[in-house]
Amino acid sequence: MTDAKTSPRAGFYPIIPAGGSGKRLWPLSRANYPKFMRALGAPGSSLLRATLTRLRPLAPEENTYVVTSGVLAPLISRELPELPAGNILVEPAPRESGPAIALAAAVIATIDPEAVMGSFAADHVVRHPERFCAAVETAIKGAEDGNLMTVGITPTRPETGYGYIRRGSAIGDTGMFRVEEFVEKPKYELAKEYVDSGEYLWNASFFVWRVQVFLEELQKREPEFHDNLQIIAAAWWSDEREEVLARVWPNLPKIAIEYLLMEPAARDGMVATVPGDFGWSDVGDYHALGEIQGGDENGNVIIEVDAAREADRYRSASDVRMSDSKNLVVVSDGSRLVTAIGVEDLVIVDTSDVLLVCDRSRAQDVKKMVDELEKAGAAEYI
Amino acid sequence: MTDAKTSPRAGFYPIIPAGGSGKRLWPLSRANYPKFMRALGAPGSSLLRATLTRLRPLAPEENTYVVTSGVLAPLISRELPELPAGNILVEPAPRESGPAIALAAAVIATIDPEAVMGSFAADHVVRHPERFCAAVETAIKGAEDGNLMTVGITPTRPETGYGYIRRGSAIGDTGMFRVEEFVEKPKYELAKEYVDSGEYLWNASFFVWRVQVFLEELQKREPEFHDNLQIIAAAWWSDEREEVLARVWPNLPKIAIEYLLMEPAARDGMVATVPGDFGWSDVGDYHALGEIQGGDENGNVIIEVDAAREADRYRSASDVRMSDSKNLVVVSDGSRLVTAIGVEDLVIVDTSDVLLVCDRSRAQDVKKMVDELEKAGAAEYI
Structure with missing residues (x-):
């Protein structure tokens, strides 16, 4: 501004x-x-x-x-x-x-x-x-x-x-x-x-x-x-x-x-x-992210982030295809075709080394998964 | 035999x-x-x-x-x-x-x-x-x-x-x-x-x-x-x-x-x-695949296939983590960490160039997605 x-x-x-x-x-x-x-x-x-x-x-x-x-x-x-x-x-x-x-x-x-x-x-x-x-x-x-x-x-x-x-x-x-x-x-x-x-x-x-x-x-x-x-x-x-x-x-x-x-x-x-x-x-979790972005007529939100982690940007949704799916928050790094069939209220986050599929109502629990990975010593994913 | x-x-x-x-x-x-x-x-x-x-x-x-x-x-x-x-x-x-x-x-x-x-x-x-x-x-x-x-x-x-x-x-x-x-x-x-x-x-x-x-x-x-x-x-x-x-x-x-x-x-x-x-x-679809494989105590089936498409094999499930999730059929090429939180009855197929998330009851409709891609000229994904 x-x-x-x-x-x-x-x-x-x-x-x-x-x-x-x-x-x-x-x-x-x-x-x-x-x-x-x-x-x-x-x-x-x-x-x-x-x-x-x-x-x-x-x-x-x-x-x-x-x-x-x-x-x-x-x-x-x-x-x-x-x-x-x-x-x-x-x-x-x-x-x-x-x-x-x-x-x-x-x-x-x-x-x-x-x-x-x-x-x-x-x-x-x-x-x-x-x-x-x-x-x-x-x-x-x-x-x-x-x-x-x-x-x-x-x-x-x-x-x-x-x-x-x-x-x-x-x-x-x-x-x-x-x-x-x-x-x-x-x-x-x-x-x-x-x-x-x-x-x-x-x-x-x-x-x-x-x-x-x-x-x-x-x-x-x-x-x-x-x-x-x-x-x-x-x-x-x-x-x-x-x-x-x-x-x-x-x-x-x-x-x-x-x-x-x-x-x-x-x-x-x-x-x-x-x-x-x-x-x-405060964009506290993926559900909140979906709420902020709004969504299309089916409530689906697509956020594409750059795989290189250098220049995040929104792309056209050409490489996300959803069929009979509602209220999804799909975050993709654009390196893969992401497809969804007959699913609702999911968070799908597809990055170069990690895939997350989570119910939107459980968006807060993503932190628990990270804590578990931390305990398991999986530092490369954190 | x-x-x-x-x-x-x-x-x-x-x-x-x-x-x-x-x-x-x-x-x-x-x-x-x-x-x-x-x-x-x-x-x-x-x-x-x-x-x-x-x-x-x-x-x-x-x-x-x-x-x-x-x-x-x-x-x-x-x-x-x-x-x-x-x-x-x-x-x-x-x-x-x-x-x-x-x-x-x-x-x-x-x-x-x-x-x-x-x-x-x-x-x-x-x-x-x-x-x-x-x-x-x-x-x-x-x-x-x-x-x-x-x-x-x-x-x-x-x-x-x-x-x-x-x-x-x-x-x-x-x-x-x-x-x-x-x-x-x-x-x-x-x-x-x-x-x-x-x-x-x-x-x-x-x-x-x-x-x-x-x-x-x-x-x-x-x-x-x-x-x-x-x-x-x-x-x-x-x-x-x-x-x-x-x-x-x-x-x-x-x-x-x-x-x-x-x-x-x-x-x-x-x-x-x-x-x-x-x-x-005849392993007709991912639901059938899940039925054949059985599943763990939560009904979850993990099938890991090799990213190189040369030597499919089952791996340890170390890079698939599921929390409060049931009756999933997860197929992974093992190149990414796959995580699921609070979801049920899903097919998740993670390959090097395509991600599929599908309700198990809609496993037959995967074919429709392929047909759509064919129509759209997305030959690289078929």
């Missing part, structure tokens, strides 16, 4: 944590070629690229950072050639979202202490990017006022796969609300109560804050974490970076940003949210 | 018509690599090889002939290296079973005018080869007495995919019965009547007769066909064979042996049958 009306703001720094593997989208998503490399939202554009494109109206590439692992950094570098190489921040080892986001905050603070930063997942789909940008702009205003901001998602169903945000009172007519608490993924009945109450939003882990506010809060609540982070930040632009990172990074705990900071800060009234309604999905 | 007790008889000549493509077993069976090349009955042995092995107690290889096309002859030659090359009879163009069997009869008559020949499909499964041999031995006796013999199959279900043989009175205590008529594939209700009556056998197109009797009957009923055949036979062992074949073969009609000779001969009381019960299947 490079033609969006919003103009880039100098002091805003988006970061894109890009570490997750998306096991539920195996075998399309692999440890060394994760979900965000796949064009699952729109033809011709990986989820990662779509994320960068979506952020363009809010900030120039020079302000945009990706936090990832050493394994994935080269892949990301090639996927986003316009991103300055130095804007790819490499974690020595995965530590969940807390350290990843905190690292970005500390690095950005060395560049611009007044910076407002926002964190946006690399592998989500947003159908209406202009509405997304409007919500983030509101969140930026809230951040400038000293709040730790989230952009929550107005829920459309009692989803049990997401965490929720309980919102409190409106902050004037700003479109913002105080956040009461972050809650874990609920059981179905509870999820239904949440949605019916109108008081809950989905937590998409979209965060916006002034780096200074974030670091002060971190110092107050997790002084040891903060001290370690400052040691890393101080060495970031020196020859010592690698050495210091290797030494200090292992001291940081594996912890999600919600536990590290957002939940305790919410209890102290430091957190606010902007409810967003911009056609969001 | 080379250790069977029956000893080879010098004057018996088995022929194996090997022309059909087995569209219902696509994509395993292809025009240029048909069903009979696949190890669908037992590990490590193609259906064609199993057929030759099954006939071993009845006749030596020197007496055994395969009738096939020019495209398939090299494949068969390699698959059955012990068969004398001259025993592979090549039809210049496919003409159904009538001309194929008649050609073999005429060629065998030039070698041994007293020969008894038998015709046995290349792509059937027989679970109890010793019982098969016993039935054929009985048929040979009937043939020596001047009958055109069939070995019929005692039906076990009202199958609508086979033709039937109506048997008449027993011929003494020989185990043989007069044949009243050959009938077409019936509708289900009629098939049920056939089976309930106890008077019908499945027609597996197993035939046994003295070549002299066969050729005399042919001369009487189809003199022009017979004359053309004799022209070919007269040239068979000369330099003229190819030239004469090319000239005369196209004059022969496309006709099944049942129509050409067996039905009219049955009406004249010339045909008799030996009911056989030897675990027969």
